[in-house]
Amino acid sequence: MLEVKGLRKVYRSGSREVEALRDLTFTVENGELVCLVGPSGCGKTTLLRCVSGLLDPTAGDVRVNGQAVDGPPKGMAVVFQEYGRSLFPWMTVRDNVELPLKQKKVDKKRRAELVAESLDAVGLSGSESAYPWQLSGGMQQRVAIARAVAYEPQTLLMDEPFAAVDAQTRADLEDLVRQLWKRLGVTILFVTHDIDESVYLGQRVVMLSSSPTVVQDELIIDLPAERDQLTTRAAPRFIELRTRVYEQIQAAKKNTGK
Amino acid sequence: MTTAGRANPVRSGNPALLGVAGLAGLLLVIELAPRIGLVDERFLPPASTIAGALADEASDAAFWTALSDTIVAWAIGLAIAVAAGVLAGLVIGSVPVLRALTASTVEFLRPIPSVALIPLAVLMYGTDLASTLLLVCYASFWQVLVQVLYGVADVDPVAFETAKSFRFSAWARIRHVLWPTALPYVFTGVRLAASVALVLAITAELVIGSPGLGKEIAVAQASDAVPTMYALVVVTGILGVVINLLARTGERRLLAWHQSVRGEVAL
Numbered sequence: 001m002l003e004v005k006g007l008r009k010v011y012r013s014g015s016r017e018v019e020a021l022r023d024l025t026f027t028v029e030n031g032e033l034v035c036l037v038g039p040s041g042c043g044k045t046t047l048l049r050c051v052s053g054l055l056d057p058t059a060g061d062v063r064v065n066g067q068a069v070d071g072p073p074k075g076m077a078v079v080f081q082e083y084g085r086s087l088f089p090w091m092t093v094r095d096n097v098e099l100p101l102k103q104k105k106v107d108k109k110r111r112a113e114l115v116a117e118s119l120d121a122v123g124l125s126g127s128e129s130a131y132p133w134q135l136s137g138g139m140q141q142r143v144a145i146a147r148a149v150a151y152e153p154q155t156l157l158m159d160e161p162f163a164a165v166d167a168q169t170r171a172d173l174e175d176l177v178r179q180l181w182k183r184l185g186v187t188i189l190f191v192t193h194d195i196d197e198s199v200y201l202g203q204r205v206v207m208l209s210s211s212p213t214v215v216q217d218e219l220i221i222d223l224p225a226e227r228d229q230l231t232t233r234a235a236p237r238f239i240e241l242r243t244r245v246y247e248q249i250q251a252a253k254k255n256t257g258k
Numbered sequence: 259m260t261t262a263g264r265a266n267p268v269r270s271g272n273p274a275l276l277g278v279a280g281l282a283g284l285l286l287v288i289e290l291a292p293r294i295g296l297v298d299e300r301f302l303p304p305a306s307t308i309a310g311a312l313a314d315e316a317s318d319a320a321f322w323t324a325l326s327d328t329i330v331a332w333a334i335g336l337a338i339a340v341a342a343g344v345l346a347g348l349v350i351g352s353v354p355v356l357r358a359l360t361a362s363t364v365e366f367l368r369p370i371p372s373v374a375l376i377p378l379a380v381l382m383y384g385t386d387l388a389s390t391l392l393l394v395c396y397a398s399f400w401q402v403l404v405q406v407l408y409g410v411a412d413v414d415p416v417a418f419e420t421a422k423s424f425r426f427s428a429w430a431r432i433r434h435v436l437w438p439t440a441l442p443y444v445f446t447g448v449r450l451a452a453s454v455a456l457v458l459a460i461t462a463e464l465v466i467g468s469p470g471l472g473k474e475i476a477v478a479q480a481s482d483a484v485p486t487m488y489a490l491v492v493v494t495g496i497l498g499v500v501i502n503l504l505a506r507t508g509e510r511r512l513l514a515w516h517q518s519v520r521g522e523v524a525l
Contacts, residue, residue, distance in 0.1 A: 054419050078423040085416035090438040090515045099434060100424035131515055151424065 002028040002051070002155060002187060006060035009046050020046045022212035024060070030154070033181050033188045035198035037245065038208030038216075039253050044191045045081075047213070048159045051189065052078050064155060073155075077148035081160040083141040087132040093119070094128040097147045104151065118150035119143075121183075122176060138169035142176070149180060155187045163193070171229050174201055178227060195249060199223075199242045200232060207245060209252040216252040219244060303485045311485035312492060321474070325493065328459055328470035331387055332501075335394025336455040340448055343399050347406025352436065357407070368404065372397035372458050376465055390462040390470065397458045398451035402444070409443030410436060442509075442516050449505040456501060460494055471497075 007024040010017055020043040028034045038044055049055035051062050053072040062069040064076065077100075080086040087096050094115055101111045119125055122142040132140050141161060148156055158177070162170045174197060181188050192198050198205045199221055207216040221241055223232060232238055289305040291297050303311075315321040350356045372393045379389040413436055421431045463472025471490055478487035513519045 049419075052423055054422060072423045072425050074425070076423070078420070080416055080420060082416045085414045086420045088417060088434070088438065090441075100426075103424060103426050103430055133515075133520070 001030055001063075001065055002189060003063040004047075004051065004060070005063070007047070007050060007057050007062065008059040009043070009050060009055070010058045019212040021050070021057070023214050024208075026206050026215055026218065028155075028187055028189055030065075030187050031185050033178075033190065033201065033203050035202035035205045036189065036191045036208060037193065037195055037198040037205055037249065038213065039210050039249055040193050041211055042208045042252075043211050043213040044193070044208065045159055047208075048078075048157055048189075048191050052076060052157050054078075075152075075154040077151045077153035077156050079141075079144050079148050079156070079158045079161045081163050083137070083144045083161075083164070084132070086144055087140060087147075089131065089133050092129050092131055093124065093135075093143050096132065096143060097150050100147060100151050114150040114152070115146075118146040121149060121180060122146045136169075138165045138173065141165060141173060145173075145176065145180070149184065153186060155189070158188065158190045160192055161190075162197070170197075175227075175229065177201060182225070195242055195245045196233070199238060199245060200227060200229075205241075205245055207248045207252060217248045219248075300484060303488065307485045308488045308492065311483075312489035315486065315489050315493075324469065324471050324474045325497075327387075328463065328472070328494075328497070331390040331394060331462075331468075331470060332452075332455050332459045334387075335391045335459065336398055336448075336452055338391070339395045339398030339451055339455065340402050340444075342395070343402025343447065343451070344406055344444060347403050348410060348432065348436065348440070350403075351407045351410025351440075352432070364400070364403070368400040372454075373461055373465070376462070379462070380466055385466055385468045387468060389466050390459055390468045393458045393462045394455045398455045401451040401454055402447035405443040405447030405450070406440055409440030412443070413439045442513055442518065445505070445509045445513065449502070449509070452501050452505050453498065456494070456498055 004027070005025050007021055008019075009021040010019045012018075024047060026034075036044060036047070046055065050057045051069070053062075053069045053076075056070075064073045067073065088099070091099065097115045097118060098111050101114060106114065115128070116125070119128060122145050124139065124142050124146060127135065127139070127143075132143060135143065145161070162173050165173065177188070177190070178201060180186070190198070190201055192201075202221050205219045205221060207219070208214070209216045219241065223235065223237060223241070285305045288302065288308075292299040292302050292304045350360055375393060375396060379392045383389040383392065417435050417439070418431065421435045426434065459470065460472040460475075462468055463470035463474075464476050465472075467473050467476065471494055475487055475490045475494075478484075478490060510519055
């Protein structure tokens with residue numbers, strides 16, 4: 001279980017103070033897929049960096065399975081928005097996926113299995129020996145996802161992973177995330193600014209206000225588990241839910257903090 | 259690139275061919291200028307005479323000893339400078355306090371011309387190899403250090419956070435993120451340092467008289483063996499070219515993944 005309680009983050013530079021996050025509290029149950037959505041500039045990335053232990057919060061705490069986060073926790077993997085910079089250009093696709101496993105001291109035979117399985121799962125078998133920069137943007141993000149999946153995390157954080165890929169690739173990758181989530185039973189916290197994406201992907205959507213950020217609202221997405229780009233997105237319930245989220249985000253833009 | 263252009267490489271500017279043509283022209287000028295009395299043959303013998311002197315040198319064991327002395331001084335000096343520069347660069351570059359602390363000192367020490375240290379070198383080591391090494395190391399070290407510092411500063415924060423999020427140890431972050439990022443800069447540094455090291459090695463031998471090609475040049479000049487002097491100068495030039503070629507080849511091999519080497523990739 002991922003618990004975020006009273007999280008606050010203030011950036012200080014000299015005498016200037018910027019309050020990015022004011023007071024955030026929410027939980028993600030084990031095996032749940034929760035989307036965090038908020039207006040641009042609302043501190044989503046700051047929140048994710050606090051959750052992943054890359055940034056120390058000013059106040060409040062983050063717990064993963066009861067353990068307070070004070071550095072990147074075990075069993076957590078992050079997929080960054082900037083896949084081109086997150087993958088190492090000096091390594092082949094295989095080496096990129098394998099390196100975190102080496103750091104985790106997984107033995108060689110198991111590493112080879114995990115690399116092959118995860119690349120197969122994202123549809124990239126046969127690209128092992130390519131360098132990331134030889135692949136298209138969407139394929140690069142698939143490599144980053146494969147790297148995270150091969151790591152066998154219990155918690156997967158995704159920071160606007162599809163913000164920089166084209167619309168069609170994006171739809172494919174959304175389905176990929178749903179499919180991997182169902183198959184692996186992993187807990188996913190998916191950050192996005194795209195309202196439709198959050199409703200399509202999530203079991204629950206947590207809406208954030210503008211900066212300084214608080215939780216604006218939460219919404220259970222009671223769509224069927226089997227989702228499809230055409231029928232789900234055209235379903236009346238989907239439209240209702242996305243309207244709800246949209247209204248809340250609009251309200252959030254006016255209502256900064258409390 | 260049309261086939262018509264390729265059929266006439268000189269006109270289309272094939273750089274290799276033009277380069278050879280230029281070199282041949284230079285040799286021709288050096289051959290003719292003294293022969294038609296444009297310059298005094300005592301100061302610039304014709305190219306063929308220099309070539310003859312070069313052939314004589316090549317059959318002389320003393321020449322090969324001098325050449326190997328120079329190469330050894332160059333190689334040892336460069337190796338020490340590169341090792342020290344890389345190590346110091348990685349340490350200083352990854353600790354912000356150290357970087358701030360050393361910035362002004364580096365900027366002060368770096369521009370000091372190495373040749374200004376010749377008296378010190380003679381004082382400390384006389385005409386030993388160590389004298390040459392001191393100068394070579396001093397000059398090359400800064401080239402490497404400064405480049406490594408740039409390289410370390412160039413590490414992509416996203417790549418670094420990726421490594422952190424996968425719980426890479428501090429050593430693994432240096433080995434797998436910092437070092438590959440800095441490597442292209444290291445190569446630039448090594449390439450610059452390799453040329454500077456050769457300049458300083460020859461200078462030290464020439465001025466201090468430590469063993470090597472530089473000393474032989476001075477001896478040839480003192481004994482009025484002008485063609486031999488030129489022949490030795492030519493050898494130092496060739497040495498410089500070979501060193502540069504080696505450095506570039508190594509760079510191309512090891513940095514095939516880097517933008518500067520891989521070129522544009524069609525997606």
